[in-house]
Amino acid sequence: MAVIIDGKAIAKRLRDAVAVQAANLETKGIIPGLAVILIGDDPASEIYVRNKERAAQKAGVNAQTIKYTADVSEVTVLMKIKELNLDPKIDAILVQSPVPAHINEELIQETIDPSKDVDGFHPENIGRLYANRSGYYPVANTPRGIMTMLAHEQIDLAGKNALVVGRSILVGRPMFALLQQANATVTLAHRYTPSDTLMHLLADADVVIVAVGQAGLIQGTSLKDGAVVIDVGINRLADGSLTGDVDFASAQEVAAAITPVPGGVGPMTIATLLQTTVELAAQHHQIELEQAWQNI
Numbered sequence: 001m002a003v004i005i006d007g008k009a010i011a012k013r014l015r016d017a018v019a020v021q022a023a024n025l026e027t028k029g030i031i032p033g034l035a036v037i038l039i040g041d042d043p044a045s046e047i048y049v050r051n052k053e054r055a056a057q058k059a060g061v062n063a064q065t066i067k068y069t070a071d072v073s074e075v076t077v078l079m080k081i082k083e084l085n086l087d088p089k090i091d092a093i094l095v096q097s098p099v100p101a102h103i104n105e106e107l108i109q110e111t112i113d114p115s116k117d118v119d120g121f122h123p124e125n126i127g128r129l130y131a132n133r134s135g136y137y138p139v140a141n142t143p144r145g146i147m148t149m150l151a152h153e154q155i156d157l158a159g160k161n162a163l164v165v166g167r168s169i170l171v172g173r174p175m176f177a178l179l180q181q182a183n184a185t186v187t188l189a190h191r192y193t194p195s196d197t198l199m200h201l202l203a204d205a206d207v208v209i210v211a212v213g214q215a216g217l218i219q220g221t222s223l224k225d226g227a228v229v230i231d232v233g234i235n236r237l238a239d240g241s242l243t244g245d246v247d248f249a250s251a252q253e254v255a256a257a258i259t260p261v262p263g264g265v266g267p268m269t270i271a272t273l274l275q276t277t278v279e280l281a282a283q284h285h286q287i288e289l290e291q292a293w294q295n296i
Ligand SMILES: Nc1nc(=O)c2c([nH]1)NC[C@@H]1CN(c3ccc(C(=O)N[C@@H](CCC(=O)O)C(=O)O)cc3)C=[N+]21
Pocket: 044, 045, 047, 048, 051, 094, 095, 096, 097, 098, 119, 141, 142, 170, 234, 242, 261, 262, 263, 264, 265, 266, 267, 269, 270
């Protein structure tokens, strides 16, 4: 039976470390500021914003949510972002994805100051990530949180076959970049990957990261014996409960380690968002975070 990776517990450790760093910054008169822009009423985004507000407050991060109805104009949102770019109290800006169809999400992402781009979606930051550039820049929080989880579980990636399923800007593509940086051999599968190809890739994958949004997509019988399975899916079932993209019961029989949904990747995303916010605040004030995130 697989080890269940306790994302909730690892996220708690990370949030405690964030609180220590935020308290350090506060002695220098700095309170990390996070602005979240939420447009419309996507249920997954609402869970995220609710959990984030609670976690930010506890960690000493000053979070504010700016809500717009789904019919808000693009220019209104762009003006708000430009205002936040200039606001010295704001270190981090996040625009919840998805945004309504009449709003150009690429333009939104490119309007956020790269030094306040807490999601790491600005092309400048994505370019740095893909080019393995040195120096500090923000990286998308879900894949970064997954790397923190894997490190906590002492899962060595060098030379391993890693399979990422789903190629979103939120998860799949930055995940690909981080895994190859950790010296895994990485394959990126997506909606055009034929199902028999996916089966072959799964049979050979030591680490599987699934971020598609389709309950039951991956069954235990498709996994390599002893695989590490990271489930990023958030699917709401008819009874209101949440489930991932992996059939947990059958996967647990085959995998060496697996993340649950809820209580796996989701809490890590939120803790990592706060981690990145504190890092951006330190950057803005030219402060080195000493021994920042050891022993998470
Ligand atoms: N710009 C942007 N950045 C994001 O990172 C982003 C986004 N937009 N849009 C929406 C998705 C979704 N997302 C979640 C993160 C954590 C939970 C989370 O806390 N999940 C709990 C659920 C707890 C519960 O409700 O039971 C868990 O998995 O345990 C959920 C959803 C971030 N996203």
